[in-house]
Amino acid sequence: xxxxEQDPGPLSVPEGAIVSxxxxxxxxxxxxxxWYRQYSRKGPELLMYTxxxxxxxxxxxxxxxxxxxKYISLFIRDSQPSDSATYLCAMDKDSGYALNFGKxxxxxxxx
Amino acid sequence: NAGVMQNxxxxxxxxxxxxxxRCSPMKGHSHVYWYRQLPxxxxxxxxxxxxxxxxxxxxxxxxxxxxxxxxxxxxxxRIQQVVRGDSAAYFCASSRGxxxxxxxxxxxxxxxxxx
Numbered sequence: 001x002x003x004x005e006q007d008p009g010p011l012s013v014p015e016g017a018i019v020s021x022x023x024x025x026x027x028x029x030x031x032x033x034x035w036y037r038q039y040s041r042k043g044p045e046l047l048m049y050t051x052x053x054x055x056x057x058x059x060x061x062x063x064x065x066x067x068x069x070k071y072i073s074l075f076i077r078d079s080q081p082s083d084s085a086t087y088l089c090a091m092d093k094d095s096g097y098a099l100n101f102g103k104x105x106x107x108x109x110x111x
Numbered sequence: 112n113a114g115v116m117q118n119x120x121x122x123x124x125x126x127x128x129x130x131x132x133r134c135s136p137m138k139g140h141s142h143v144y145w146y147r148q149l150p151x152x153x154x155x156x157x158x159x160x161x162x163x164x165x166x167x168x169x170x171x172x173x174x175x176x177x178x179x180x181x182x183x184x185x186x187x188x189r190i191q192q193v194v195r196g197d198s199a200a201y202f203c204a205s206s207r208g209x210x211x212x213x214x215x216x217x218x219x220x221x222x223x224x225x226x
Contacts, residue, residue: 004153043115043202043217044154088153096210097144098167101153 003027006089006102015111019076023089023102026070030091030100033065035074038086038104047087048074079109113138115205115218116185123224124193132221133185136205142166143186144215145178148200160186193225 006023013019021035032051036044048063050056050072056063062075072091076083086104116135124130136143145157159167160180171178175193180186190197200222204215 006153008151041219043204043219045217046215090154095167097142097159097204097206097215098156098170099154099215101155103151103153 004089004091004100004102007105008103010106010108012108012110013079015079015081015109017079017109019074019079019083019107019109021074021076021087021089021105021107023072024070025072025091025100027091027093027100028067028070029093031094032092033063033072034090034092034099035061035063036088036090036101038088040085044088081109081111083107084109115140115203115216117201117203117218117221119221120219121222121224123226125226126194127192130190130193130197130223130225132188132190132201132203132223134188134203134205134218135185136203137207137216140205140207140216142206142208142210143180144204144206144210145186145188146202146204146217148202148220150199154202157188190223193223195225198223198225 004025035048038044050063053065053067060077064073086106088104089102090099143160146154148154156170158178175191177189200220202220204217
């Protein structure tokens with residue numbers, strides 16, 4: 001079993017929809033949970049970062065962590081075509097740099 | 112552009128040749144990290160370097176791969192005697208000091224194709 005599982009999609013939604021992206025993990029030692037956005041042929045850029053369980057909101061983005069279920073989510077409200085990208089979840093025990101990434105979910109927001 | 116700079120962006124090598132990938136960190140950053148993204152896989156941590164020091168190479172394959180970050184110049188990831196399985200995107204990230212989670216800034220990657 002991989003440490004981080006993420007459905008690769010693709011996921012296609014109409015503009016304005018609420019998008020839900022998810023990852024599961026197996027290592028209970030993970031404490032830090034991140035979502036990165038990666039446009040085609042570009043590097044990952046950090047979107048959201050959460051420590052331990054709970055919710056965090058930043059504009060149209062909300063990250064949720066449920067450590068009891070080993071499940072994390074990213075919600076995107078009022079999705080825009082510019083949100084079309086691959087979304088990567090990443091987790092860390094406490095190193096600060098040895099992140100464990102999911103494969104990424106490809107999202108397409110259609111006008 | 113003050114971001115993490117990687118070159119070449121694309122590199123084609125035949126089996127048995129050597130590949131050298133370069134990474135210049137963001138201005139003011141002295142810590143560099145290399146990740147590899149194999150096809151259909153997530154990014155995997157390879158190595159963490161500071162100037163002239165390898166801090167953590169726990170993710171580096173045991174053979175043919177090496178990395179350096181000299182006092183002057185970019186960090187270099189070197190792959191000797193490449194095989195088809197080395198075909199991947201190699202990403203470099205940097206941080207100002209010892210990274211706290213979420214403080215890594217990634218470059219756009221170097222895509223290696225081995226024929």
